[in-house]
Amino acid sequence: EPEVTQTPSHQVTQMGQEVILRCVPISNHLYFYWYRQILGQKVEFLVSFYNNEISEKSEIFDDQFSVERPDGSNFTLKIRSTKLEDSAMYFCASSGISGANVLTFGAGSRLTVL
Amino acid sequence: KNEVEQSPQNLTAQEGEFITINCSYSVGISALHWLQQHPGGGIVSLFMLSSGKKKHGRLIATINIQEKHSSLHITASHPRDSAVYICAVTQGAQKLVFGQGTRLTINP
Numbered sequence: 504e505p506e507v508t509q510t511p512s513h514q515v516t517q518m519g520q521e522v523i524l525r526c527v528p529i530s531n532h533l534y535f536y537w538y539r540q541i542l543g544q545k546v547e548f549l550v551s552f553y554n555n556e557i558s559e560k561s562e563i564f565d566d567q568f569s570v571e572r573p574d575g576s577n578f579t580l581k582i583r584s585t586k587l588e589d590s591a592m593y594f595c596a597s598s599g600i601s602g603a604n605v606l607t608f609g610a611g612s613r614l615t616v617l
Numbered sequence: 618k619n620e621v622e623q624s625p626q627n628l629t630a631q632e633g634e635f636i637t638i639n640c641s642y643s644v645g646i647s648a649l650h651w652l653q654q655h656p657g658g659g660i661v662s663l664f665m666l667s668s669g670k671k672k673h674g675r676l677i678a679t680i681n682i683q684e685k686h687s688s689l690h691i692t693a694s695h696p697r698d699s700a701v702y703i704c705a706v707t708q709g710a711q712k713l714v715f716g717q718g719t720r721l722t723i724n725p
Contacts, residue, residue, distance in 0.1 A: 534711060536711070536713075538713070540658075545703075545715045545716065545717045545718065546660070546703065546705070546713075546715040547715070548712050548713055548714065548715075551711040551712065553711075558711060559709070559711050559712055561712075592658050594660060596660075604665065605650075605662050605665045606650070606662055606713070607662065608652075608659065608660040608661070608662070609659075610657070610658070610659045611658045611659060611660075613658070
C-alpha cells in the first residue's frame with residue numbers, strides 16, 4: 504500500500520539551529536501538508552501546499568518556517584532558527600484531490616530542541 | 618471554546634464491549650475525519666464522511682450535519698483497538714482542525 508515517508512524519525516538540535524524535515528508524499532497525490540503535535544496536545548495544522556505554492560497556512564507558520572518541493576518527489580519543512588517551543592512531532596500528509604479527501608499521514612518526525 | 622470537542626477524553630472498557638466516542642463541532646465543515654493514533658505516534662485515517670454512515674469491519678462512523686455531531690462506534694472491542702481516536706474536520710478546502718482525542722484502553 505502506498506505510504507508517506509518521513510525522515511528523520513527523530514532529530515535533536517540545539518536552539519537557534521536550522522532544521523530540515525523531509526517527506527516523500529504518495530506519488531500521485533497533489534496536496535501536501537505539514538501538521539505538528541506538541542507532546543500531550545492536539546494535532547495542529549501548519550501549512551498546505553498545492554501546485555508548487557502554499558495554499559493555506561496557520562498563525563503558527565511564521566517567517567521561521569518554510570516549505571519546499573525541490574525535486575517533484577520530496578516535500579520539506581525548514582525551521583530556520585529553532586526555539587525550545589518548536590519541540591514536537593511533525594507529521595507530513597498528502598491527499599489526492601483536495602483536503603476534503605482522505606489524508607495519508609507519515610509516521611512523523613520527532614524534533615527535540617535543547 | 619474548541620472548535621472540535623470530543624467525549625469522553627479517556628475510556629476504559631473490557632474486551633467485547635461496544636464502544637462509542639462522540640465528536641461535536643461548532644464550525645462549518647466540508648468533511649469530518651476519524652483518525653487513529655497509536656502509542657508510537659503514527660496517525661491512520663479511519664473514515665472520512667460528509668453525511669450519513671460508514672462501516673469498515675467492526676468500526677462504524679455516523680454524522681448528523683444538522684446537529685454538528687458525529688460518533689465512532691467499535692463493536693466487539695479488542696485490546697488491539699487501544700489507541701487514541703481523533704475527530705478532525707475539514708474547514709474550507711484543505712485545513713484540518715483536530716479534536717483533543719479520546720484515549721481508549723481495552724482490557725482483556
